[in-house]
Amino acid sequence: MKNIWNEAAIRKEFARLDAKTGLKEATLPISFSNAKCTLGSYSSAGGGAFRFSRHYFDDPLWPIEEALDTIRHEYAHYMDHMVYGNVGHGATWKKCCIEVGSLPIRCYSRESANYYQDMYEAERKQAAILDHYRTGSFIMHPRFGRGRIVEIVGADINRYALVNFKDMETKKLSLTWVDKNCGRCA
Ligand SMILES: [Zn+2]
The missing domain is CATH 2.40.10 (Thrombin, subunit H)
Incomplete structure (x- = not known):
């Protein structure tokens, strides 16, 4: 199975958002973990760095919307820190979320992943009919x-x-x- 969510693919989305916001996130370090409960994280220490979970980003069945939302969610943390000097999921972070097109909700939700998976499954069945x-x-x-x-x-x-x-x-x-x-x- 082809893994599309490698570092290059994540940087590409970062670069697209940089073009929108005028920031320079695409050059920050990106690493991967095997965490199952954390999809991604941003740490402002040492100039900023990102970490994403291989458990999800390597899963070919993980919906693309979820991957993009996770990338944008972390981007919004970086932006919030750069622009407003804030960390966490506060009002300025939500403002950043809206600007980069991420759902301004705190946690990854299994329900929304299921929603997309169910939708694809229904569409596949309908197409077969x-x-x-x-x-x-x-x-x-x-x-x-x-x-x-x-x-x-x-x-x-x-x-x-x-x-x-x-x-x-x-x-x-x-x-x-x-x-x-x-x-x-x-
Ligand atoms: Zn967060």
Whole structure:
């Protein structure tokens, strides 16, 4: 499995945020730990340094949103210290969070990781269902009756079917909508 959250990838996000804030975080030391309860940390000692957990950053199933949020969360600590001279999760830190696009919440939440994982899983399942619809498939529309799919455009869950119905112009229908409301027929 390819690990995308190596030091270079983290620095790239830091550099992007530096461009936004005018700070110079991307040059600070980054190290890794195997901590399971701490995703990341920032220490202002000795000019500032970051530490991130390999346990999460090496996990290919860990949602990208969580990784980015962790990186931005720590960036906000650095920014808070640089700009306001503060540490912790206070009002100025929250201000920094908003500026760098991190959720201004103190702790990593298992729930939000589960939320993204469940969402991906539901999308994968839905996409697999939509795979059954092909060019030439027939559907039964609740108002237009039987129609034939002449083309499918788009990908994954964002697919549309161009459908020919009797005595009508070709209709463009969301395939997810078709699956919910029409169903296939012979
Ligand atoms: Zn924190």
